[in-house]
Amino acid sequence: MAxxxxxxxxxxEDLRTWYPIKTxxxxxxxxxxxxxxxxxxEIEAGKTLALVGESGCGKTTAGRSILCLENPHAGAVWYEGxxxxxxxxxxxxxxxQKLQFVFQDPMAxxxxxxxxxxxxxxxxxxxxxxxxxxxxxxxxGQLLERxxxxxxxxxxxxxxxxxxxRQRIGIARALATEPKxxxxxxxxxxxxxxxxxxxxxxxRDLQEELGLAYLFITHDLGVVKYLAHDVAVMYLGRVVESGxxxxxxxxxxxxxxxxxxxxxxxxxxxRRTEAPPVTGDVPSPSDPPPGCHFHTRCPVAFDxxxxxxxxxxxxxxxxxxxxxSRCFLTQDx
Amino acid sequence: MSPLLEVNNxxxxxxxxFGEIPVVDDVSFxIDPGEVLALVGESGCGKSMTALSILRLIPKPGQIKNGExxxxxxxxxxxxxxxxxxxxxxxxxxxxxxxxxxxxxVVTVGKQVVEAIQLHERVDRAAARARTVELFERVGxxxxxxxxxxxxxxxSGGLKQRVMIAMALSTRPKLLIADEPTxxxxxxxxxxxxxxxRDLQAETGMSILLITHDLGVVNELADRxxxxxxGRIVESGDRRELLLAPGHPYTEGLLKSNPALxxxxxxLPEIAGVVPPPSEWPAGCRFANRCTRAFDVCERDVPxxxxxxxxxxxxxxxxxxxxxxx
Numbered sequence: 001m002a003x004x005x006x007x008x009x010x011x012x013e014d015l016r017t018w019y020p021i022k023t024x025x026x027x028x029x030x031x032x033x034x035x036x037x038x039x040x041x042e043i044e045a046g047k048t049l050a051l052v053g054e055s056g057c058g059k060t061t062a063g064r065s066i067l068c069l070e071n072p073h074a075g076a077v078w079y080e081g082x083x084x085x086x087x088x089x090x091x092x093x094x095x096x097q098k099l100q101f102v103f104q105d106p107m108a109x110x111x112x113x114x115x116x117x118x119x120x121x122x123x124x125x126x127x128x129x130x131x132x133x134x135x136x137x138x139x140x141g142q143l144l145e146r147x148x149x150x151x152x153x154x155x156x157x158x159x160x161x162x163x164x165x166r167q168r169i170g171i172a173r174a175l176a177t178e179p180k181x182x183x184x185x186x187x188x189x190x191x192x193x194x195x196x197x198x199x200x201x202x203x204r205d206l207q208e209e210l211g212l213a214y215l216f217i218t219h220d221l222g223v224v225k226y227l228a229h230d231v232a233v234m235y236l237g238r239v240v241e242s243g244x245x246x247x248x249x250x251x252x253x254x255x256x257x258x259x260x261x262x263x264x265x266x267x268x269x270x271r272r273t274e275a276p277p278v279t280g281d282v283p284s285p286s287d288p289p290p291g292c293h294f295h296t297r298c299p300v301a302f303d304x305x306x307x308x309x310x311x312x313x314x315x316x317x318x319x320x321x322x323x324x325s326r327c328f329l330t331q332d333x
Numbered sequence: 334m335s336p337l338l339e340v341n342n343x344x345x346x347x348x349x350x351f352g353e354i355p356v357v358d359d360v361s362f363x364i365d366p367g368e369v370l371a372l373v374g375e376s377g378c379g380k381s382m383t384a385l386s387i388l389r390l391i392p393k394p395g396q397i398k399n400g401e402x403x404x405x406x407x408x409x410x411x412x413x414x415x416x417x418x419x420x421x422x423x424x425x426x427x428x429x430x431x432x433x434x435x436x437x438x439v440v441t442v443g444k445q446v447v448e449a450i451q452l453h454e455r456v457d458r459a460a461a462r463a464r465t466v467e468l469f470e471r472v473g474x475x476x477x478x479x480x481x482x483x484x485x486x487x488x489s490g491g492l493k494q495r496v497m498i499a500m501a502l503s504t505r506p507k508l509l510i511a512d513e514p515t516x517x518x519x520x521x522x523x524x525x526x527x528x529x530x531r532d533l534q535a536e537t538g539m540s541i542l543l544i545t546h547d548l549g550v551v552n553e554l555a556d557r558x559x560x561x562x563x564g565r566i567v568e569s570g571d572r573r574e575l576l577l578a579p580g581h582p583y584t585e586g587l588l589k590s591n592p593a594l595x596x597x598x599x600x601l602p603e604i605a606g607v608v609p610p611p612s613e614w615p616a617g618c619r620f621a622n623r624c625t626r627a628f629d630v631c632e633r634d635v636p637x638x639x640x641x642x643x644x645x646x647x648x649x650x651x652x653x654x655x656x657x658x659x
Binding site: 195201219223263267272278282 | 489490
């Protein structure tokens, strides 16, 4: 597996991140929380992949594992022909410049004791972008202008900004190292809808201008529809369906995807949800049901679903590459 | 039919460095028996403060400065402390966004509901317990009698919200105030809770004051909608007419900036600028500096109601001008 046929900027293969459950005096490992248990996805340069799922499905852990902020114990993360998981900390450093993170809560991710200039210039310094202080300051000003903030505000502290403005600072900070891929973890979820629209438009403009790729981690399917080219739907640690955004919204294959889409409250007054499309609660990730994880809530489950685990594979009606579903009913055997 | 709750010219304010800041400013609305009214707006618009004013639960040093709140014809502002306690929970119940912070973590969920029942009614423990289990079953908690003795942390977010709903309904209130009841929940669980609230409303005939920022949730549950911006109601109407033909530019902006409705390849219509903090609310129409239809009068005069249909009105100079044919 030294090299890989490559058109994707980033390819994740069967990623698994498990956390041990330790108990007793000797901290014996008695089991694992399989937060990420089989995530495969591909992101093309300049495109957006949305990783969608409900809370606790492992989407954030997956994003953090890709950047090696967690320790995945199996799988591969191919970035331009290199498996990031095989690198040492030191070897990984240059790649961190190209893969940056934008967090959900800009207040918690910006150091309250640092001025905006320091926050944005820190990464540049680390990767040797801008030779002198002056050069870096000038670039910080440009970046702030690019995210539609007043460059003179670089001498202020994070608490002096509103939520939307802080998210713009978080984006400027990520852009400072000239990345190729931004991992945005619920980047607009904490914002009011009028501000959310502003940030979404900014992200789309930046993508067009700089050719950025996004891994957009979110629970909000409306945002996905607007921003994403491709979608991967996660349920309890596994990707259960992936494909083009339009196809997923028009003809979802997996029963979970169908339920998720039907559960979005619509603003069309003629359309009200009659009955809740998915019943029951999400099972605990430390004790997931056997077989297909979704079978306990699935309206069309049958015997085999609780005994065998379906593979993420092209479904019967699939037309393109990457169009996959993890359900016995959508696959021919 | 006389309304169950009538709020007239309510003003609730907090002391600021330069005088009183009215976070709820001259708000009027009413709810009929069995009606679901949604109060919609972004954070800081005063929708939660309006709800807390109704229960006289405004955090200090805030206070109601003006207006009247009539519950079945009786002004809540004039009630004594024991009287208002009898009203809370008995006639008006409230459920909150965060079920975890509103439940006591060291008391079992069943006991908390029993406590609520016994606070308002003379019933013995066994009867209260039986009623609690019945309520748990009604709100869709699986294995209801087993769940009586669990602690809040042992339940998922959706189940905790069901416990909160059971507690709120235990005294058979006439009005339920639901403050962002599904905001902290996942979308599949949200659909379940909205369905439950709708069923319970139909069954008990209670009224609901729904507070939310999400127009999708409004559509799922509400009969009528009032939109708030910067402390004031800017538009009100039936769910259908307001969602199909919003009059106020702010309502229109809120609807259009929903990313689920975006046209492929088109930028998402956004509302420029930010919601100003209460201390910086402009004179005249408070939305004027973000409005695409604003003209000279807007920044000077506070707009009054312009009736669009018998049930829908907007407080907007542009709408008024249009109606005058200008």
